[in-house]
Amino acid sequence: MKQRQGLIALAFLTPALVCLAVLRIVPAISAVVESFYTESLLRGGRVFTGLSNYTDLLGSKDFRQSVGVTLLFTVLVNPIQVVVSFLLAVLFTQKAAGSKLWRTLVILPIATPPAVSAVIWSVIYRPDGLGNGVLGRLGLPAQPFLTSPNQVLPSLIVLLSWIGVGYWMLFLIAGIQEVPVEVREAALLDGAGPWRRMISVILPLVRRPLAFVLVADTVSNLLVFAPVQILTKGGPNGNSNLLMYDVYNRAYAIGDIHVAQAEVVILVALTLAIVAGQFRLLRGDQ
Amino acid sequence: MSLSVLGGVVGILFFLPLLWVVTNSLRPGSETFAHLNPLSWQTFFELRPTLTNYSALLGSEIGRATLNSILVSALTVAIGLAVCATAAFGLAAFEFRGRGLVFGIVVLSFLVPFDAIAIPLSTMFRDWHLTNTFTGLVLPGIGNGMAIFLLRQFFLGVPAELVEAGRLDGLGWFGVFRWIYLPLSKPALIGAGLMLFLFQWQAYVWPLLIGTDAKHILGPVALSNLQGQNFADYGLVFAGAVVLTVIPLVVIAGFQRYFVQSVSSTGLK
Amino acid sequence: MRRNLFALPAAAVAAALLLAGCGGSSGANGSGSTQTADPGPDTGTITFTGTDNAETYQPVIKAFEAKNPGIKVTYTQIPFDQFNATMQQRLSAKDTGIDVYTVDEPRVSQLAAKGFLTDLSDLDGKVKTSFSAAAYKTNHFRDKLWSLPMWNSTQYLFYNKTALAKAKVTPPAADPQQRWTWEQVEAAGRKSMQAGGTKYGLFMEQPEAYYQLQPLAESLGGGSGVEGADVLTPAIETDGWKKAMQWYGATFASGLSPRGIGGFQTGPVFSNGDVAFFVGGPWDLKIFGSSKIDWGVAPLPYFQGGKPVTPTGSWSLGINPASKQQGMARKFLEFATLDPAGNLATTSTTTIIPANLDAQKQYTPKMDAFSGAKTAGAAAITAYESEHTAVSRPVSVGYIQFEEVLGKAFADIRNGTNPDARLQQATQQLTEAWRSIK
Numbered sequence: 001m002k003q004r005q006g007l008i009a010l011a012f013l014t015p016a017l018v019c020l021a022v023l024r025i026v027p028a029i030s031a032v033v034e035s036f037y038t039e040s041l042l043r044g045g046r047v048f049t050g051l052s053n054y055t056d057l058l059g060s061k062d063f064r065q066s067v068g069v070t071l072l073f074t075v076l077v078n079p080i081q082v083v084v085s086f087l088l089a090v091l092f093t094q095k096a097a098g099s100k101l102w103r104t105l106v107i108l109p110i111a112t113p114p115a116v117s118a119v120i121w122s123v124i125y126r127p128d129g130l131g132n133g134v135l136g137r138l139g140l141p142a143q144p145f146l147t148s149p150n151q152v153l154p155s156l157i158v159l160l161s162w163i164g165v166g167y168w169m170l171f172l173i174a175g176i177q178e179v180p181v182e183v184r185e186a187a188l189l190d191g192a193g194p195w196r197r198m199i200s201v202i203l204p205l206v207r208r209p210l211a212f213v214l215v216a217d218t219v220s221n222l223l224v225f226a227p228v229q230i231l232t233k234g235g236p237n238g239n240s241n242l243l244m245y246d247v248y249n250r251a252y253a254i255g256d257i258h259v260a261q262a263e264v265v266i267l268v269a270l271t272l273a274i275v276a277g278q279f280r281l282l283r284g285d286q
Numbered sequence: 287m288s289l290s291v292l293g294g295v296v297g298i299l300f301f302l303p304l305l306w307v308v309t310n311s312l313r314p315g316s317e318t319f320a321h322l323n324p325l326s327w328q329t330f331f332e333l334r335p336t337l338t339n340y341s342a343l344l345g346s347e348i349g350r351a352t353l354n355s356i357l358v359s360a361l362t363v364a365i366g367l368a369v370c371a372t373a374a375f376g377l378a379a380f381e382f383r384g385r386g387l388v389f390g391i392v393v394l395s396f397l398v399p400f401d402a403i404a405i406p407l408s409t410m411f412r413d414w415h416l417t418n419t420f421t422g423l424v425l426p427g428i429g430n431g432m433a434i435f436l437l438r439q440f441f442l443g444v445p446a447e448l449v450e451a452g453r454l455d456g457l458g459w460f461g462v463f464r465w466i467y468l469p470l471s472k473p474a475l476i477g478a479g480l481m482l483f484l485f486q487w488q489a490y491v492w493p494l495l496i497g498t499d500a501k502h503i504l505g506p507v508a509l510s511n512l513q514g515q516n517f518a519d520y521g522l523v524f525a526g527a528v529v530l531t532v533i534p535l536v537v538i539a540g541f542q543r544y545f546v547q548s549v550s551s552t553g554l555k
Numbered sequence: 556m557r558r559n560l561f562a563l564p565a566a567a568v569a570a571a572l573l574l575a576g577c578g579g580s581s582g583a584n585g586s587g588s589t590q591t592a593d594p595g596p597d598t599g600t601i602t603f604t605g606t607d608n609a610e611t612y613q614p615v616i617k618a619f620e621a622k623n624p625g626i627k628v629t630y631t632q633i634p635f636d637q638f639n640a641t642m643q644q645r646l647s648a649k650d651t652g653i654d655v656y657t658v659d660e661p662r663v664s665q666l667a668a669k670g671f672l673t674d675l676s677d678l679d680g681k682v683k684t685s686f687s688a689a690a691y692k693t694n695h696f697r698d699k700l701w702s703l704p705m706w707n708s709t710q711y712l713f714y715n716k717t718a719l720a721k722a723k724v725t726p727p728a729a730d731p732q733q734r735w736t737w738e739q740v741e742a743a744g745r746k747s748m749q750a751g752g753t754k755y756g757l758f759m760e761q762p763e764a765y766y767q768l769q770p771l772a773e774s775l776g777g778g779s780g781v782e783g784a785d786v787l788t789p790a791i792e793t794d795g796w797k798k799a800m801q802w803y804g805a806t807f808a809s810g811l812s813p814r815g816i817g818g819f820q821t822g823p824v825f826s827n828g829d830v831a832f833f834v835g836g837p838w839d840l841k842i843f844g845s846s847k848i849d850w851g852v853a854p855l856p857y858f859q860g861g862k863p864v865t866p867t868g869s870w871s872l873g874i875n876p877a878s879k880q881q882g883m884a885r886k887f888l889e890f891a892t893l894d895p896a897g898n899l900a901t902t903s904t905t906t907i908i909p910a911n912l913d914a915q916k917q918y919t920p921k922m923d924a925f926s927g928a929k930t931a932g933a934a935a936i937t938a939y940e941s942e943h944t945a946v947s948r949p950v951s952v953g954y955i956q957f958e959e960v961l962g963k964a965f966a967d968i969r970n971g972t973n974p975d976a977r978l979q980q981a982t983q984q985l986t987e988a989w990r991s992i993k
Contacts, residue, residue, distance in 0.1 A: 006382030010376070016370060016372065016429055019369060019428055024429065027406040028403050031403055031406055034406070039991075040992060056987075062987075096293055100542050107538055108301065113530050115509065116307065120306065130322060145815065167484075170477060171436065174474055174476070209440070215393075216436070219396060223399045225401070233763075237972055247401075254955055255643045267402075409644075497650070497652060499629075499631060500629075513634070513819065516839075
C-alpha cells in the first residue's frame with residue numbers, strides 16, 4: 001500500500017522535481033564546482049585550487065565581519081517582521097470599514113520595482129530628506145540614518161519591513177480566514193479579551209502558515225542585496241555588508257565568480273543551519 | 287470604528303512614500319528634489335499636475351516591455367501553479383518512504399539564491415538556444431520551492447475524512463486533488479500565484495543575462511534603461527514605476543475577495 | 556525530515572566533487588584572441604551593445620548605414636549598473652549576438668586578458684595620430700591595441716553666480732592660468748553658506764568615485780595609487796593620498812559638503828541652488844542649462860603648492876572575438892572612432908567630448924554655447940586640460956577591484972572614518988583581492 005502511494009505521489013511530483021533539478025540543483029552543483037577553482041589573469045587560465053577560496057574567505061577580516069553583520073541582521077529583522085505581519089493580519093481580518101482598501105495599500109510596496117523603492121528610501125534617509133523633515137515637524141533632532149555605522153542596519157530593517165510585511169501578512173490573512181468563523185466568534189462569546197483571543201485562539205490555529213512565513217521570511221532576508229547595493233554598498237565601515245550583497249558584488253561587479261561561489265556555498269550552509277534550527281524549534285512547539 | 291481608523295492610519299503610512307512617487311511622476315523631473323526640506327504640503331501634492339512624463343513614456347520601450355512582462359508573468363503563474371500544486375499534493379496527501387527527503391530537496395532548492403546560480407544557469411540556457419526567447423524567460427520561474435512549501439502547508443490542513451469520503455464516492459487521486467484540495471485552498475493558491483507572479487514581474491538580472499533584445503525586453507529592464515549614464519530624469523522614471531506598479535495592484539485588488547472565502551463559507555465542511 | 560535536511564548537502568557536495576574530477580569546462584584562455592579572425596559576410600546586420608539610451612547612437616548608426624548600404628546596425632541597451640556584469644557573462648559564453656560593444660577604458664586590460672576583445676594592433680599607426688597620447692595608451696595592453704577610443708571627458712568647477720554675488724565673492728575666472736586652489740574654493744564656499752543662502756559650499760558629482768578623487772591626490776603628488784611592474788601593488792598611503800583624503804573627509808565633517816546624497820541625486824543639489832560650487836563633467840554643461848539658477852563654469856581647482864591635474868578618459872569601442880561578422884564590425888568601429896565625421900555623430904545628442912582629435916577640433920568650440928552665456932569659456936578649458944593637465948586612470952588588470960575597494964574607502968572617509976587608518980585598511984584589502992589574480 002505504502003509503495004503504491006509512493007508511486008502515485010511520484011507521478012504528482014515529477015514535473016516539479018524535474019524543474020527543480022534542472023533549474024536549481026544542477027546549476028547549484030556547478031556553482032559548488034566553480035568554488036574549487038581560481039582564475040589567474042596574469043598567468044592565464046582556470047586552475048583547481050581545492051579549498052583555498054574557502055580558507056582565503058575565512059581568513060579575511062572583512063568576510064568574518066560580513067558573517068557577523070548578517071547574523072545580527074537575521075536575529076533582528078525576522079522576529080520584527082513576523083510579529084508585525086501577524087498583528088497586521090489580525091487587524092485587517094477584523095470586520096471594519098475600508099479594511100480591504102487599507103490592506104491593499106499595505107501590500108502595495110511589494111509590487112513596487114525594487115530600484116524605485118531604493119530611490120524612495122534614499123530620499124527618505126538623506127540628511128536633508130523626508131525622514132528628517134518628518135522628525136523636524138515633530139520637534140525631534142535630525143538623524144544621520146544610512147551614514148551612521150550604528151543606524152544603518154536599523155534603517156535597512158525599516159525599509160525592508162515596509163516592502164515585506166504586507167506580503168507576509170497576506171499569507172497569514174489566508175491562514176486566519178481558514179479559521180472557521182464559528183471558532184473566532186465562539187472565542188468572542190467566551191468574553192475573551194482581544195489580546196487573549198489573539199494569543200490563545202488565533203495564534204495556534206495559524207501555526208502552519210506562521211511556520212511558512214517564518215522560514216520563507218528568514219530565507220528571503222538572508223538573500224537581500226538590492227537596497228544594500230543601491231543605498232549603502234555595505235558601509236559605513238562594513239556595517240551593512242550583508243553576505244548576499246558581498247556575493248552579488250563579487251560575482252557581478254568584480255567578476256570573481258570563483259570566490260563568489262565559495263561564498264554562496266557558505267551562505268547556503270548558514271541558511272540551512274538557521275532554517276533547520278527553526279524547524280526544530282517549531283517541532284518542539286507541537 | 288476605532289479599528290477602521292487604526293487600519294486607515296496604517297494603510298496611509300505605508301502609502302505615503304508611494305504617494306511621493308506618484309506626485310513626482312506628475313511633475314517635471316527637474317523639480318523632483320525641490321520640496322524635500324522643509325516638509326510642506328507640496329512634498330506630497332501637486333496642484334498643477336502635468337502628464338508630460340507619461341506622454342514621454344509612449345516614446346520609450348515601456349509599453350512593449352509591460353506587455354511582455356504581463357505575458358511572461360501570466361505564463362509563469364499558469365504553468366507554475368500546475369507544477370507546484372501537484373507537487374505539494376504529492377507531498378501532503380500520501381505517506382511514503384523518503385517523503386521527508388523529497389520535501390527536504392524542495393526546501394533546499396529554495397535556500398539556494400537564484401541570483402547566485404543565475405550565471406551557471408544562463409550558460410546552460412545559452413547552450414540550449416533559449417537566449418532571447420519567451421521560453422527562456424518563463425522557465426526559471428515555474429519550479430518554485432517556496433510555492434510548493436506554502437501549498438503543502440495548507441494541504442496538510444485538509445481533513446482526512448474528506449479525502450476518504452471522496453475516495454468512497456469513487457474519485458480517483460487526480461479527482462481528489464482537483465475537486466477536494468484545490469477548491470479548499472484558494473487563499474493558498476492565490477498566495478502561491480502571487481509569489482510566482484512577483485518573482486517574474488521583478489526579474490531583472492536574469493533577463494539581462496540571457497539576452498534582452500528589443501522584442502523580449504521586460505519591464506524592470508526598460509525602467510532601468512530610462513536612466514542615462516550621467517543623468518536620470520526621475521519624473522520619467524517614476525511615471526514608468528507607476529505603470530509597472532499599477533498592474534500588480536490590479537491583480538492583488540482583484541483577488542482580494544477570494545481571501546474572504548474560508549473553508550466554512552465554501553460549504554464543504 | 557530533520558535528518559534528511561542535513562544529509563542532503565553532503566550528497567550534493569559529493570556529487571559536485573565527482574563532477575569536478577571530470578570538469579573540462581572551456582573557460583577563457585587568458586591571452587586574448589590573436590588569430591586573424593574570419594571577416595565573415597560583407598552585408599547583413601550587426602549588433603552594437605552599449606549602456607546609453609538608444610537615441611544617443613541613432614545619428615552615428617544612420618550615417619554609417621547611409622555610407623555602407625547593405626549593412627544594418629541594431630543597438631541593444633543594457634542598464635549601466637548591470638552592464639559590466641552582463642557583458643562579462645555573455646562574452647565568456649562566446650555569445651555571437653554581440654558584435655561591437657562599448658568598453659570602459661580602465662577595463663581594457665582586464666577584458667583583453669580574459670580574451671574578450673579582438674586584437675586591433677594593425678590600426679596602431681592610425682590610432683597614434685588620431686587620438687591623444689593618453690587615449691592611445693589606455694587602449695593598449697601588453698603592447699597590443701584592443702579597443703578604439705570613442706569619447707573623452709574632463710571635469711569643471713561649476714559655480715552658482717547668484718549665491719556668490721550675495722556673499723560678495725568674485726567668481727573664479729574661466730582662464731586656466733587663473734585657476735583657483737581648493738583652499739580658495741573652500742573659503743568662498745563657506746562665505747556663501749553664511750551669506751549667500753546656500754545649504755552647502757562645495758559638492759562633487761560622484762563623491763565616492765575614483766575618477767573624481769584621483770586628481771585630488773595627484774595634485775599633491777600622491778600618485779595614482781597603484782604601482783609595480785604588474786601594476787598590482789597598492790600605493791595609496793603616500794603623503795599626497797593621506798593629505799588629500801584628510802582634506803576630503805574634513806569637507807564633509809565640517810558641513811561644507813553633504814553626506815548621504817549620491818547617485819543621480821548629486822546634480823540636482825546644484826541645479827536647485829543648494830550649493831555654491833559643484834564639480835561635474837561636460838554632460839552637465841547641457842543638463843544644468845534647464846535649471847532656473849544662474850551659473851558659470853571654471854577650471855578644476857588644485858591644491859596650493861601642488862599642480863593642476865584633471866581626470867580624463869571615457870568609453871572606447873571594441874569587437875567581440877566570438878562575433879562571426881568581424882569585417883562589418885570593424886567597419887562600424889572605424890567609422891565611429893577613426894572617421895572624424897562618424898566620431899562627431901556619436902556626440903550629437905549628448906554632450907560628451909569626441910576622442911578623435913579632428914572631431915574634437917570641430918566640437919570643442921561649440922561647447923562655449925551649450926547653455927548660452929553660462930558656458931562661456933568651457934571650450935578653452937576643455938582644450939587646455941586635455942593638452943596640459945589630463946591624467947588617465949591606471950592601466951591594470953586589477954582595476955575593477957581597485958575601483959571597488961577605493962570606492963568603499965572614499966565612502967567611509969566621507970562618513971567620518973579616520974582617513975589614514977582607512978587607507979591602510981584599503982591597502983590590505985587590495986593586497987588580498989589581488990593575490991588571487993596574480
